[in-house]
Amino acid sequence: MKRVLAFTLGFLTAIGGFLDVGDLVANSLVGARFGMSLAWVLPVGVVGAALFTEMSARVSAISGRATFDLVRERMGARAGLANLLASYTITLLTLAAEIGGVALALEIATSVHYLLWVPVVLVLVWIVLWRLPFQAMEQTYGLLGLALVAFGVALWQLGPDWGALLGGALHPAPPPGEDWPTWWYYAIAVFGAAMTPYTVLFFSSSGVEEGWTKKDLGQARTNVFIGFPLGGLLALAVMACAAVVFMPAAIQVEHLSQVALPVAAGLGRIGLAVVIVGLFAATFGAALEAALAAGYSVSQYFGWAWGKARAPASAPRFHSAVLLTLLLGTAVILTSLDPIKVTEYSIVLSAAALPLTYLPILIVANDRDYLGEHVNSRVTNALATGYLVLVLVVSVATLPLMVYTKAGQ
Template identity: 60%
Template sequence: MKRLLGVALGVLTAIGGFLDIGDLVTNAVVGSRFGLSLAWVVVVGVVGICLFAQMSGRVAAVSGRATFEIIRERLGARAAGANLAASFAINILTLTAEVGGIALALQLASSVDPRLWMPVAALAVWLVLWRVKFSIMENVTGLLGLTLVVFAVALFQLGPDWGELAQQATTLAPSGTETWPSYWYYAIALFGAAMTPYEVFFFSSGAVEERWTAKDVGQSRINVLVGFPFGGVLSIAIAACAAVVFLPRAIEVSSLSQIVLPVALAGGKLALAVVIVGIVAATFGAALETSLSSGYTLAQFMGWSWGKFRRPAQAARFHLTMIVALLVGLSILMTSVDPVKVTEISVVFSAIALPLTYLPILVVANDPEYMGTHVNGRATNALALVYLVIIVAASAAAIPLMIATGAGA
């Protein structure tokens, strides 16, 4: 039973990471423009985040120490500082998108302007972080987020041409009037949405929060292999729903209401209510994760007391960091910036920052001083090196493609 309940951490990370506002928006946009021709990127992303998170979780479980604490000690303050700067900036950008996503989902349910919901959403996130225990937080948001399986149900209810979807998935090229630069730009965006750095910092720091030890390495592996592939399947379902409803009509998804439209068409008001609950839960869970990750990264780097297992008075700077991160994100949103646009930019910049976060974990996972007999095996290292090449290539190509395509326009 304990092992079964422990999977909740992996499920929350998948729902809040794979199925945050970034994944919802990016997959729906890609589905409406490219069909399932980029579904292979989701598969590559699933394998990559499983590898990344498994190494991070193993490092935390075996060493019993926080990720950034080890990175600073192993690589030095300068290298760890570059990692921190990139990670913290991406966390803030992603947190902004998640709070905006909560507000947009609540707008669907109430027709109230999202700018009125944004302060409410930020306050609710802070209250949960301040008062709710880690285990309750992860279980509640994880279970509610599972309602996003309605996208998979809706896909079957829409009665698509499965042969056409299969042909799209096996045609690894842009369709219609789309260009190769746009195709690769959105490939990088999907990859960044799958391998957002905060997912790993939350997962590994959560292992410390739950006091994992070397005996829990197997538990870590189960969490990874259950959570992330589940998120990947639902990601493809979101893209497929958009491909069925919007691609034949040449309509590009540009709002949250369009993302949920296929579900409403397939299941009516009840299905719409379920998907709104799922989106609120997923974006709320992701907002919790990104807020916590902001506190985790800075506190671990600076050597401050941190963790939800400590009372706010015992980890004041950790909690203050999260409050400041939420206020910064809310301030950005109140300038009337489009949360969907923030989301699209955040996933691309996640891909840009990946080498700075992936390489240190790979180095530590191979250091016997920290890992003992739990260092990476040959097969893991071979796959890790392949992904290092992919990550560096995606990071290097992201900015030129963003410029060439006008951010995918």
Template identity: 30%
Template structure:
């Protein structure tokens, strides 16, 4: 799949393209930051605890900017994806173990995305959840086919169009119910209020800094830019910084808007712990127009993110194991856990939140190698991370590990 994409990006021409032509990969990766798991985690946080955990989104988004830039930088300098670079540095057993945890993350990702899309179809058209999950899977295959047949740019265009729909769908709610500015400022002060808020914070972090987006971005950057000549690398890296900041500002705005909407309009409202309940509460308190925007945004989020997630899974397997699985086969296999959950009646919102906790445990496995590799002068040459970047990235990794250890302790002892 990536071979065809690379053919769409002629070698040694990226540095001479106009700036706008260099943008795009980060906006595809940003879809991972506004998937249905984000919706569930952010609504749960806002409806249950108001503005308390707003600071988690701000910190996580700042971490995401740094992480996604490092992922793209690795690809621009080495002309390889993160999984490909890791493959060359891991033994066979280590490589298989690393692939296994990365695939688990990919399955958890797909679980959230398919369930979210199925719930949206149910809210909009009263389609049964199981059938809705099948429809989401079929549509994702069609979206991925654009990348396979027409190259990476057509795929980017479709995903960016869906991102625009997501922005409108979720940001619009704040015009119906403006947040309390004073309370929002207080929410920027880091603090928790019991073990449950740590669980929710971990799910928010897992939904915001997503491991599969780290692997994917390196592939998107490589496929978009092609081989970058050494004299053009600084310009491409400059454009990459703009791309990442712009994309994640958009994603951060969407995530913060979700939490602010829940905090201002849904706090204390019965039933808002589920997506269906939140949608009903939005309809009751803000009107059918706001509820329609909410459901459309959720549907666009599910369709776009499951397509991007399937692409990421293919990048992981191909990069680490040199195995290319046919698109339809991979889509069916990764779809099964979500369809099983929908078929046996698992609470969709709870499944979404738990899936994000699983993702948060996969973050260190992506981040630690990424920081080490991009700090290597042997690999990156003059573009190796500066000391300040290395320190900031290390602090981010440590914060994730500490939060997950605290989550385990509070979960099993609280």
């Protein structure tokens, strides 16, 4: 059983990368508007996210310290501060979007307005963070998130033209009526959603929470190499469902409630109920992930005692940082800003700030003082350097594209 559950941390982390509210809406929106022509971005994102997450897991397992704990030590306070500012701001926006996402999932189930659910969600998230042991939290939401497999089953039931779907995926170009800048803007959105910094922060710090050592490297890699591709596959199913149901009807995805409709079309009420559980679990899991990641980043930068496993009395500033971030995220959503718009901007801004997160990881993962013989291999460095170049290009192109396309309008 332990082996079966070994991937849950990886899958919970992958939810943040591929199935949080931003990913669900972005992938469904992209499928509805561009068909499968942007499907190639998902494997690119899976490989990139898995590559850098494995690196930071290795750093945690070998050094016993989280990656961002070492970033400040290795790169100095100023570079660490740049890293902290970028990742904290994006994580806060993401957390706000996830809190809104959980509230929207509850609205779909009850038709009670999501703003009324927001305070309830805040309390639920805080209770889980406060009371539920780390492993129980990771397994509960990692496993419940698997309910999103319903998208894959629904796609099968919808009986699509598989050849057309594959043909669309193999011909990466904007469909008629769409232009290249907008197509690239959404490619960046899907890529930015997959590579969000908080997932790496969460995973590397979780390794320390779970006391990983050199012996646990195998399990850490299992988590990454099973959890991430599984998350990527489900994201692909979300995109394909939208391409099959929404694209022919010229429906543009603007709301989380629309994302679930193809599952209802394919599987009926039971499938819809399962997918709503999945939406709740995925957004709730991502909210836990983002709240903890915010606390980890601040505490690790300032050198405070940190850890969910630690009692609040022994890590008061960490727990205060998590609570304060939760309150800030909730306040952002209670201003009635559209959670979907918040998440759309957060994933695109995340793409612009990616180098600030991924360059330090690569530097630390090459430092023999920390990793000894476990530093990156030449192949890993070559691949990671290629990704860094990609991430730099993306970060330079994001803002001009955002302005030129009026945020993809």
